[in-house]
Amino acid sequence: MFLLWLTYILNFVDRQLMTILLEPIKLEFGASDTAMGFLSGFAFALFYASLGVPVARLADRWSRRNVIAISVGLWSAMTAVCGLAGSFWQLALARVGVGIGEAGGTPPSHSLIADYFPLQNRATALSIHATATQFGILIGMLGGAVVAAQYGWRMAFILFGIPGVIVALLVAFTVKEPVRESPLNNSSMLADIKHIWALPGFSLIATAGATTALAAYGLGTWSPSFLIRTHGLSLVETGLLLGGAGALSGIIGAVTGGILCDRLSKRDKRWQLWLPAGGAFATAPLMLAFLLWPESQQFTVGDYRVPVAIIFTLLGGVVAAFWLGPTYAAIQTLSPGNMRAQAAAIFLFMFNLVGMGLGPLVIGVLSDVLEPGFGVDSLRYAMAISLSLVLLGGVLFLRAAPRYVTASSAA
Numbered sequence: 001m002f003l004l005w006l007t008y009i010l011n012f013v014d015r016q017l018m019t020i021l022l023e024p025i026k027l028e029f030g031a032s033d034t035a036m037g038f039l040s041g042f043a044f045a046l047f048y049a050s051l052g053v054p055v056a057r058l059a060d061r062w063s064r065r066n067v068i069a070i071s072v073g074l075w076s077a078m079t080a081v082c083g084l085a086g087s088f089w090q091l092a093l094a095r096v097g098v099g100i101g102e103a104g105g106t107p108p109s110h111s112l113i114a115d116y117f118p119l120q121n122r123a124t125a126l127s128i129h130a131t132a133t134q135f136g137i138l139i140g141m142l143g144g145a146v147v148a149a150q151y152g153w154r155m156a157f158i159l160f161g162i163p164g165v166i167v168a169l170l171v172a173f174t175v176k177e178p179v180r181e182s183p184l185n186n187s188s189m190l191a192d193i194k195h196i197w198a199l200p201g202f203s204l205i206a207t208a209g210a211t212t213a214l215a216a217y218g219l220g221t222w223s224p225s226f227l228i229r230t231h232g233l234s235l236v237e238t239g240l241l242l243g244g245a246g247a248l249s250g251i252i253g254a255v256t257g258g259i260l261c262d263r264l265s266k267r268d269k270r271w272q273l274w275l276p277a278g279g280a281f282a283t284a285p286l287m288l289a290f291l292l293w294p295e296s297q298q299f300t301v302g303d304y305r306v307p308v309a310i311i312f313t314l315l316g317g318v319v320a321a322f323w324l325g326p327t328y329a330a331i332q333t334l335s336p337g338n339m340r341a342q343a344a345a346i347f348l349f350m351f352n353l354v355g356m357g358l359g360p361l362v363i364g365v366l367s368d369v370l371e372p373g374f375g376v377d378s379l380r381y382a383m384a385i386s387l388s389l390v391l392l393g394g395v396l397f398l399r400a401a402p403r404y405v406t407a408s409s410a411a
Contacts, residue, residue, distance in 0.1 A: 001129070003175050004109045004129060004171075005131075005132045007068060007105060008106065008130075010136070010164045010167060011136065012132065012133045012137060015136070017079070017140050018095070019221050020148070020239055021144060022225055023225055024235070025039075033367045033379070034364045037221075039088070039092055041217065042361050044096070044098060045099065046096075047103065048102050049103075051099075051100055051104075052107060052349050055071070055107070056107040056111075056341040056342045057345075060340070064108035064109075064112050064177060064341060068109060071101050071102065073101075073169075075100075076165050076167075077164075079098055081097065081161075082094040082098070082154075083153075106344065107348060109129065110332060111344065116178065120266075123326050126258065126324070126325040127324055128258065130321075131255060134246075134248070135251070138246075140160070141238075141246075142240060147159055195336075195339070196343045199343075200403040201334065201400045202331070204400035205327065207396055209327060209355075210353075211392050213351045214362065214386065215387055215388075215389040216355060218362060219287060219387075221359065221360040222360065229376050230376060230379070231309070233307070237304050240304060241306065250318075254322075254324045257322035258325030258329075261326040269405045272326050272404060273330060273397045273404055276323030277395075277401075278322065279322030280390050282319040284391050286315050287313060287390075288387055290310070330404055331344055363382045366378075
């Protein structure tokens with residue numbers, strides 16, 4: 001479990017490096033916000049999401065541990081290659097390589113954890129695993145900012161890519177592959193996809209996750225640029241706030257959400273999806289306050305400036321993370337044991353292709369469109385517009401809840 005958590009940290013470190021380094025990369029290559037949205041989102045997400053299902057199918061039929069080990073080694077090596085890129089398009093190709101590697105990380109891990117832990121503890125276990133995303137944000141944003149400030153953005157990619165090769169070897173030789181309770185099936189991949197998609201509630205859960213993710217990934221990717229442009233923070237100040245305090249709020253939210261879900265679901269199984277819905281409804285107004293709060297209102301902590309607006313994104317980070325463990329656990333509970341990695345991959349296909357692929361790109365395009373009329377505030381309003389999708393995601397989670405209860409009771 002610890003090594004699966006560690007690989008997930010590396011997974012997010014590699015993503016957050018691109019997020020915190022958007023501004024220096026944009027400056028060096030002279031790119032637009034639309035181009036940087038493509039680089040940070042679609043160039044990575046297209047291959048990451050589309051390869052997730054076939055790689056997960058391999059994990060369901062072969063060794064989940066080995067698939068994870070190979071994937072970690074590949075994405076870590078390609079992260080280091082990002083630091084060697086001599087042009088925008090070379091960097092985009094390297095990001096494609098990172099996406100290909102990361103396609104084999106999360107779905108097999110979710111499948112293993114579902115085998116390691118019984119149903120009554122599954123949301124908590126997957127929530128603890130999901131805290132790795134916040135540690136990845138902390139290390140990637142803060143560490144990436146510090147390294148880039150001292151040695152340039154290229155060294156940050158190289159330095160954070162190397163440790164993953166060592167972790168890949170540890171996974172290969174120490175992670176346990178449990179004996180599968182369900183027999184392997186001989187159906188085609190298309191038949192498996194149709195079967196999983198037809199599970200009651202699955203399509204609504206996947207659509208809710210994808211809709212919410214479009215705003216979440218977009219906001220997460222552009223928040224550093226927003227603080228730098230609008231609030232005048234330095235790269236290191238931004239990394240400290242979003243990587244340090246931001247990660248802490250996400251960790252609190254993820255663990256709290258998992259524990260609450262396991263307890264409340266004993267009374268009513270609908271809480272498995274009611275809790276993500278509630279988190280979405282609470283997140284939207286808090287993030288809107290973060291975006292619209294006057295940038296003139298700041299205070300200092302030691303030598304660093306802290307915008308008052310950051311308080312709202314920290315509170316939003318807590319409730320936004322409520323969905324992680326409960327939603328992942330719902331997917332694993334709905335799915336047959338011999339299709340769990342594929343079910344996680346199908347969910348993540350939509351979540352990442354729509355969220356990670358389109359979220360940063362949509363906000364980048366909106367920012368460029370609004371720039372003639374709003375100047376530096378174009379990014380602020382582009383991010384605010386995207387929040388409407390968080391509310392839509394909450395509605396979809398609510399609609400999925402009764403269908404999930406029926407299916408999970410039958411399972």
